[in-house]
Amino acid sequence: MSRFLLSLSLCLLLAGCAGGLKINREHPSANHSSRVQYVVVHYTSTGVERSLQLLTQGSVSSHYLIDAAPATVYQLVDEDRRAWHAGDSQWRGRTWLNASSIGIELVNEGYRDGADGRQWQPYSEAQISALIALLKDIVLRHHLPIDSIIGHSDIAPQRKVDPGPLFPWKRLADAGLIRWPDAHQVAALQPGFAQRLPDALWFQQQLAEVGYSIAFSGEFDEQTRNVLAAFQMKYRPVRYDGQVDSETAALLASLTQQ
Structure with a gap:
């Protein structure tokens, strides 16, 4: 092959690559489901500005952040993408739950240790109402069964305590999102x-x-x-x-x- 023809062939090949791969999407399979199996609830241990900084510029992330006053819901990571919120974790045999969960961080300082002992910080009513609305939406869209919503302390009990004892799990049970002991x-x-x-x-x-x-x-x-x-x-x-x-x-x- 002459140098001219070789050069022409390379140009045509590169041009085809530059045009992008053509994919036929006319035959979608019915055999699939959402990658999301669980929703993990956390608290941030700090205020909203610091939380936004850590979750968008640091080494951790979550899909959603909910502020307390006003109860603003921020989406930080697309639900189709993996966020770095769960770490070394396990629930019902599944491990490293970042790959199969949505993470929701609630702006809350967690606790303060003082002369009177550990003082846990409460959640606002508006914040919990916003969380329940978001959870219902996620559950509906991803077809999640009851008990798919868990806390960070559930999936990592040897190292985590969030969302803490003041988180109103019973409210989630009353909303039909988790089971509760009779x-x-x-x-x-x-x-x-x-x-x-x-x-x-x-x-x-x-x-x-x-x-x-x-x-x-x-x-x-x-x-x-x-x-x-x-x-x-x-x-x-x-x-x-x-x-x-x-x-x-x-x-x-x-x-x-x-």
Whole structure:
């Protein structure tokens, strides 16, 4: 081939590449679903300006940020993209949940440690109302089943405590977004557990059934106490010391029997 023809062929090849690949999209498959399996709720531990800076310019990110006053919803990452909010995490056997979740950060300082002990910071009514509206929209669009909404402390109980004991999980249950232990069933089960508490393996198995990552050590070890504390903070926030008792056992049994 002459140098001219070779040059012409290369030019035509490059021109074809420059024109872009043509893709036929006339045969879409019906066999697919959303990449989103869970929605993870966090608090930011700081104010809105610092939160926006960290979540847009730092090494972490979330899909949404909700301010408290006024209750403004910011979308920071497209839902089709992965945000860096979950870290080392696990829920119901799924690991590293950044790939399969939407992250929502609530502007909230978390807690302050002082002379009177740890003081958790409350959420505003408008902020929670905005969150519930956003969650309902996400659940509808991604066809998520109940219990797809979880906290950072659920998926990383050995290292995280957000969204904390003042986060109103019961409000989400009342909105039909998560399951909740049946109060009558808990009251009926508690006397039996008060007579005799199950062993450590039972608690570990029940916590795993709910969705937590926990080793079946058969001992009330540190990892078990951390998971118990995360569970209690969510379903019995008045006391979350990580110690077993009849009420915690009844709450677990009520959830796993639903």
